[in-house]
Amino acid sequence: MPESEAQAGAPMGSLSALRNILRELSPGAPLEESLGGLLKVLSNQMGYLRVFLVIMDPESESLRLSLAHSPTRSLPATYTPGKGVVGQVYETGKAMIIPKLADSAEFLNKAFGRTPEELEGLSFVSVPVIIARHGVSEVLGALSADMPIQPIDRLERQREFLEVVADLIANQVAQLQEEMALHKHLMAQGMVPPGMDSPPPQNFVAASKSMRMVLRQSRQVAPSRATVLLRGESGTGKELLAEAIHMGSPRADKQLIKLNCAALPSELVESELFGHQKGAFTGAVQTKRGLFELAHNGTLFLxxxxxxxxxxxxKVLRAIQEKEIQRVGGEQTLSVDVRLICATHQPLEELLTQGRFREDLFYRINVFPVFIPALRERREDILPLCEHFLQDFSKEYGKNIKRISTPAIELLSMYHWPGNVRELRNCVERAVLVCEEEVIRTYHLPPTLQTADSSATGINLSFGEAVAKFEQELLVDSLKKTRGNMLQSARDLRVSYRIINYKVKKYGIDVKRFATAKPRRKKATA
Known part of the structure; x- marks a missing residue:
C-alpha cells in the first residue's frame, strides 16, 4: 500500500485534511457528530490507525475517553492525570511522542486492547487540548493518534499538525466538557438525555446559541417524568416548548392538556383542575372531570x-406529591399519574417573599427550570423567524411573497419587540395581508415599528424624506437583483439609464459592491 501524503511528509495531505476538518466544524452542526467526523477525517486522510479524544471530567477529576475512531471497538476508559502517556500530556500541557509503543513502559494501553503484535508496529502521538479563558490557559484533555512506525522527524511533523488541530477544536471540546457535566447531573436524577443537537421540533426556530441551549435542555429533560418550569416573558414560546417536551417524552402518544391559569377567575380554576361533583356549587348541574383526570398517564401544562x-x-402540591386528587364537593380520592410542565413570566422568588406563592410548591415545580430569553436578547433569531412566518402566511393567504427587503429587515432587527415572538408573528401576518407585491417592504410593517424609536429606526420622516427613502430602497433592491447592472435595473424599473445613473450618484450608492452579491430573488425561491 502506498504511503499517505502525510506519512511522506508532504504538506498537501495536511492541508487537505485541515480543509475537511473545517467543514466538519461548520457552525450549527451537531457537536458530537462534527467532532466524530473530524476524527474520521484524521484517520482516513492522515493514515492514523486510530485517533481519540479524552476530556477532563471536573467532577471526578479524571480523564474520560469521549470520542474515538478506531477499527476495534473502544471500551469505557478513564485516565488519571499524571499517569501514563495521556495523563502526563494533560498534567504537563506538553505533547508526547512514543516512537514504538512496545518499547514504552509509560504507555498503559487502555480502551482499545491493542495486541502485542500491534504494539510492535505502532508509533503514538498525544497533544494537549488547551483553551485560553480570561487570559489563563486551561488544559481540557488530550488528542491522541496511533500511526504506523515512522522516523522521528516525521513524528515531529505529525505532532505539529495535531497541535494545530487541537487548537482548532478547543472551543468545541470546552462545550462538550460542559455537556458532559450536565449529562452527569441529569443522569444522577434518573434522566437519560437523547441526542443533544438534533434538529429543532417542527415549527420551532432556534438559530441563536441561547435558544439552541434551551432546546438542548428540553431534549435532556423530555424522557424523564421530572417537573419542568419554563420561565420567560410573555410571547417567548413557552407553550410551544412545552409541546416539544411532551412529544419527546414516553407519554407522547397520550394527551397533552393545557390550562392558562390567568385566563379563568380564581374561583373556577380549582373546578377546572380537579373537577367537581354534581351540586357542589350553584351551576354545577352535573359531575365534571378535571384536567388532572383528563391528563392521566399524559402531560399537564399549567x-x-x-x-x-x-x-x-x-391542591396542586398534593396532586404532585401524593398523585391523588379530590373533585370539588367530592369525598372520593382519585389516583392520577400526570407529568407536570409549568410556565410563568412572573418572578416567583418575589411572590414567595410576598406570601403569594407557596415555598413548598415552588421547590416541587422548580426541579428543572428552563429560562427562555426575550427576543431582543437573541436577535439572531429575528430573521429566521420572519422567513418562517412569511412562508407560513404566504401559503395560508395564497400570496406569492418571496422575501423581505433589506430596509424592512433592518427595521425588524432594530425593534425591541416587547411582545416577543408573538408580536413578531402578528407583525409578519399583517405585512403579508397588506402586501400586494412579491417583496415585504418597510411600509407594509405596522406603524408601531416605524414610530417606536425614530432615533433607532430613522423613520418618522417628512413626506419628501419618506419618498426619497422609498426611492432609494427600490433602487438598492433592483441593483442587488441585477448584481449592479444599472442598465438592467433601468429596464426593470421602467425608467431611463440616465435617471438610474443620476439617482445612484444622488444617494451615494456604491454599485460595485453589488457586482459579486447573489441575487436575492434567486436565493429566496431556491
Whole structure:
C-alpha cells in the first residue's frame, strides 16, 4: 500500500485534511457528530490507525475517553492525570511522542486492547487540548493518534499538525466538557438525555446559541417524568416548548392538556383542575372531570402558574406529591399519574417573599427550570423567524411573497419587540395581508415599528424624506437583483439609464459592491 501524503511528509495531505476538518466544524452542526467526523477525517486522510479524544471530567477529576475512531471497538476508559502517556500530556500541557509503543513502559494501553503484535508496529502521538479563558490557559484533555512506525522527524511533523488541530477544536471540546457535566447531573436524577443537537421540533426556530441551549435542555429533560418550569416573558414560546417536551417524552402518544391559569377567575380554576361533583356549587348541574383526570398517564401544562390562588396551589402540591386528587364537593380520592410542565413570566422568588406563592410548591415545580430569553436578547433569531412566518402566511393567504427587503429587515432587527415572538408573528401576518407585491417592504410593517424609536429606526420622516427613502430602497433592491447592472435595473424599473445613473450618484450608492452579491430573488425561491 502506498504511503499517505502525510506519512511522506508532504504538506498537501495536511492541508487537505485541515480543509475537511473545517467543514466538519461548520457552525450549527451537531457537536458530537462534527467532532466524530473530524476524527474520521484524521484517520482516513492522515493514515492514523486510530485517533481519540479524552476530556477532563471536573467532577471526578479524571480523564474520560469521549470520542474515538478506531477499527476495534473502544471500551469505557478513564485516565488519571499524571499517569501514563495521556495523563502526563494533560498534567504537563506538553505533547508526547512514543516512537514504538512496545518499547514504552509509560504507555498503559487502555480502551482499545491493542495486541502485542500491534504494539510492535505502532508509533503514538498525544497533544494537549488547551483553551485560553480570561487570559489563563486551561488544559481540557488530550488528542491522541496511533500511526504506523515512522522516523522521528516525521513524528515531529505529525505532532505539529495535531497541535494545530487541537487548537482548532478547543472551543468545541470546552462545550462538550460542559455537556458532559450536565449529562452527569441529569443522569444522577434518573434522566437519560437523547441526542443533544438534533434538529429543532417542527415549527420551532432556534438559530441563536441561547435558544439552541434551551432546546438542548428540553431534549435532556423530555424522557424523564421530572417537573419542568419554563420561565420567560410573555410571547417567548413557552407553550410551544412545552409541546416539544411532551412529544419527546414516553407519554407522547397520550394527551397533552393545557390550562392558562390567568385566563379563568380564581374561583373556577380549582373546578377546572380537579373537577367537581354534581351540586357542589350553584351551576354545577352535573359531575365534571378535571384536567388532572383528563391528563392521566399524559402531560399537564399549567401556564402562568403564578396566578393560582394559595388554596389551588396547596391542591396542586398534593396532586404532585401524593398523585391523588379530590373533585370539588367530592369525598372520593382519585389516583392520577400526570407529568407536570409549568410556565410563568412572573418572578416567583418575589411572590414567595410576598406570601403569594407557596415555598413548598415552588421547590416541587422548580426541579428543572428552563429560562427562555426575550427576543431582543437573541436577535439572531429575528430573521429566521420572519422567513418562517412569511412562508407560513404566504401559503395560508395564497400570496406569492418571496422575501423581505433589506430596509424592512433592518427595521425588524432594530425593534425591541416587547411582545416577543408573538408580536413578531402578528407583525409578519399583517405585512403579508397588506402586501400586494412579491417583496415585504418597510411600509407594509405596522406603524408601531416605524414610530417606536425614530432615533433607532430613522423613520418618522417628512413626506419628501419618506419618498426619497422609498426611492432609494427600490433602487438598492433592483441593483442587488441585477448584481449592479444599472442598465438592467433601468429596464426593470421602467425608467431611463440616465435617471438610474443620476439617482445612484444622488444617494451615494456604491454599485460595485453589488457586482459579486447573489441575487436575492434567486436565493429566496431556491
Amino acid at each position: 401556564d402562568e402558574i403564578g396566578e393560582l390562588s394559595l388554596d389551588a396551589q396547596a
